[in-house]
Structures are given as structure tokens and as C-alpha cells.
Amino acid sequence: MKHKMWPTILSSLAGTMILWYAGGIGAQPVLATGSDADVTEEGLHRVDPSLMEAAWVRPDLDLSDYTRILLMPGAVQFREVPEKIYDARTSIGISEFPVPEDRQKWLREVWSEAVEESFAQASYDRHYDVGSDVLVVQAFLVDVVSHIPPKNAGSQYTFVQDPWESYVVLELRDATTTQLVARTIDRRYAEGLIDIETIWMRTANLVGRWAEVPAVRLDQLADLGEGGRSTPLWSR
Numbered sequence: 001m002k003h004k005m006w007p008t009i010l011s012s013l014a015g016t017m018i019l020w021y022a023g024g025i026g027a028q029p030v031l032a033t034g035s036d037a038d039v040t041e042e043g044l045h046r047v048d049p050s051l052m053e054a055a056w057v058r059p060d061l062d063l064s065d066y067t068r069i070l071l072m073p074g075a076v077q078f079r080e081v082p083e084k085i086y087d088a089r090t091s092i093g094i095s096e097f098p099v100p101e102d103r104q105k106w107l108r109e110v111w112s113e114a115v116e117e118s119f120a121q122a123s124y125d126r127h128y129d130v131g132s133d134v135l136v137v138q139a140f141l142v143d144v145v146s147h148i149p150p151k152n153a154g155s156q157y158t159f160v161q162d163p164w165e166s167y168v169v170l171e172l173r174d175a176t177t178t179q180l181v182a183r184t185i186d187r188r189y190a191e192g193l194i195d196i197e198t199i200w201m202r203t204a205n206l207v208g209r210w211a212e213v214p215a216v217r218l219d220q221l222a223d224l225g226e227g228g229r230s231t232p233l234w235s236r
Contacts, residue, residue, distance in 0.1 A: 030224055031059065042180050052220055054185040061181055063172075063222040066135035068127035070175055074115040074211075076108045076141040099146045103200075107144070110204050114211030115139045122215045134175035139214035141207075142167040142185075148199060160199055164190035164206065170214040172221065184217040 031045045032038065038046040044056035081098040099107070119126075119137070127134050144166040165188065172182040190206050 031057075040183070044180065044183060047224065051224070052184065052217075054187075055182065055217070055221065056184075057182040057221065057224070058179075061221070061224065063135065065133065067133040068125045068131070068135070069119075070127050070130070070134050070136045071116070071119050071124075072136060072138035074108075074112040074139050074141070076104070076111050076144060078104060078144045078146075081146075094149075095147055097146050097149055099144070100150075107141075107203075107207065110207050111139075111141050111211065114208045115214065117208075118211045118215050122219075124215075130175040132176055135181075136173040136175050136178070137214070137218065138171050138173075139211070140167075140169040140171070141210070142169050148196075158196060159193040160196050161193055162189065162191050163194050163199060164203065166210070168210050168213045170217045172218070182221050184214075184221070186213050186217070188213070 030047060030051060032048045036046060036049055038056070040056050043058065045059055047055040047057055078099050079096070081096050083098055144164070146164060148160050148163050168186040168188055170182075170184045171180060173180050188210050190203070194202055
């Protein structure tokens with residue numbers, strides 16, 4: 001199932017120019033038009049990029065119908081990088097390296113814990129079962145790319161340049177129908193020269209900051225529906 005999910009998350013199809021207005025007559029359209037009017041295969045329409053850089057929603061989105069959230073475990077998908085033997089000579093010019101299995105497991109745990117903490121701090125009304133007023137929330141790290149050379153190839157290095165890049169994805173579903181109602185996608189980078197001795201400690205801090213993105217996007221999506229009408233999903 002995982003292999004089917006990621007291409008769907010990262011793809012969008014050219015679609016119709018349906019307008020969804022935030023507020024009354026003359027208000028700014030929420031859905032993108034013209035060349036930006038993308039529609040995904042699930043029927044999600046792109047939000048005007050001036051409002052949210054990369055977000056797709058159902059045209060009738062209204063999160064005020066939901067009073068609680070069901071937070072699913074976070075998931076991480078790594079870009080497939082061929083396994084090979086690297087040394088100081090063969091690693092020259094290579095910028096992407098496979099993430100070892102133990103580090104993949106560690107990153108998945110860090111991401112899940114960070115997402116959980118982020119939503120806990122946001123004071124959302126949590127629920128642990130389905131219901132007509134429950135919104136299912138899940139946050140992903142997708143297409144994670146490591147620029148950190150393995151030890152046998154990187155022993156000569158003191159710093160790593162731009163060690164990570166990934167997409168932070170938020171998906172919202174109706175709990176009773178499992179219908180996808182919204183998705184946001186944010187590109188994130190770890191830029192600069194990072195001391196290789198502290199790379200993993202700083203990676204944990206970085207992932208913690210990335211995990212704050214989904215809660216922020218959920219707030220923004222709630223404000224879009226029904227002209228920005230306040231929603232009882234959480235305490236503001």
C-alpha cells in the first residue's frame with residue numbers, strides 16, 4: 001500500500017477552474033484558477049497559491065463540522081538510493097546516500113514522537129475512535145533524501161553540506177467515510193555546513209521543527225472553510 005500512496009501524494013492533475021469564495025460577494029477566491037487550477041485524482045482542488053503555497057482541498061471543505069481529531073501515527077518514506085560500496089574516490093560527485101536501516105527506524109520514531117508532541121502543544125480536542133464529528137489527521141515525511149556520506153566514505157570530512165531534504169505532507173480525512181478532504185505539501189531543507197559529529201543530534205532538532213508544520217497547516221485550512229468561520233476543533 002505504501003508504494004501506491006506516495007506517488008498519489010506528490011502528483012496533481014490539470015483540472016477545472018471552480019471557484020470557492022472565502023466570504024461574501026466580491027471576496028477573494030480560495031481555489032486557484034487559470035494555469036494554477038490543478039485537481040488531483042482524488043478530486044482535491046488546489047488552493048490559491050497566494051493563500052497557501054501548496055494545498056489541495058475539496059471544494060466544499062468546511063472543518064467547522066468537526067469538533068475532534070483522531071491523530072494517526074506519523075509515517076516516513078525515504079527516496080530509494082542504490083546500495084553500493086562507497087570510498088573516498090567513488091563518493092566524489094555523489095550527493096545522495098542511502099539511509100541505514102537503523103537510522104531509518106530512528107527517524108521514523110523521532111518523527112512520530114515530534115508530531116505527537118506538536119499536536120499536544122496545540123491543545124487539540126483529541127479522540128481515539130471514529131465519529132461523525134471526528135477529523136482524521138496524519139502527517140508524513142515523504143521523499144526523504146540524505147546527503148550524509150557513510151562513515152567509510154566520509155571519514156575525511158569535518159562538515160556535511162545541506163544534509164537533508166524532504167516533503168512535509170498533511171492529510172485530512174473524514175472519520176466515518178475515510179474520504180480525503182485536504183492535503184498540504186511543504187518542501188523542507190536542512191541547509192548549511194553541519195558538523196558531522198553533531199549531525200544526528202541536530203537532525204532530531206530539525207525534524208522536531210518540521211513536525212510543527214502540520215498543525216500550522218491545519219489551522220490555516222480551518223480558517224479557509226466557510227469564509228474563515230471559526231471552528232470548534234481546538235481552543236484558540
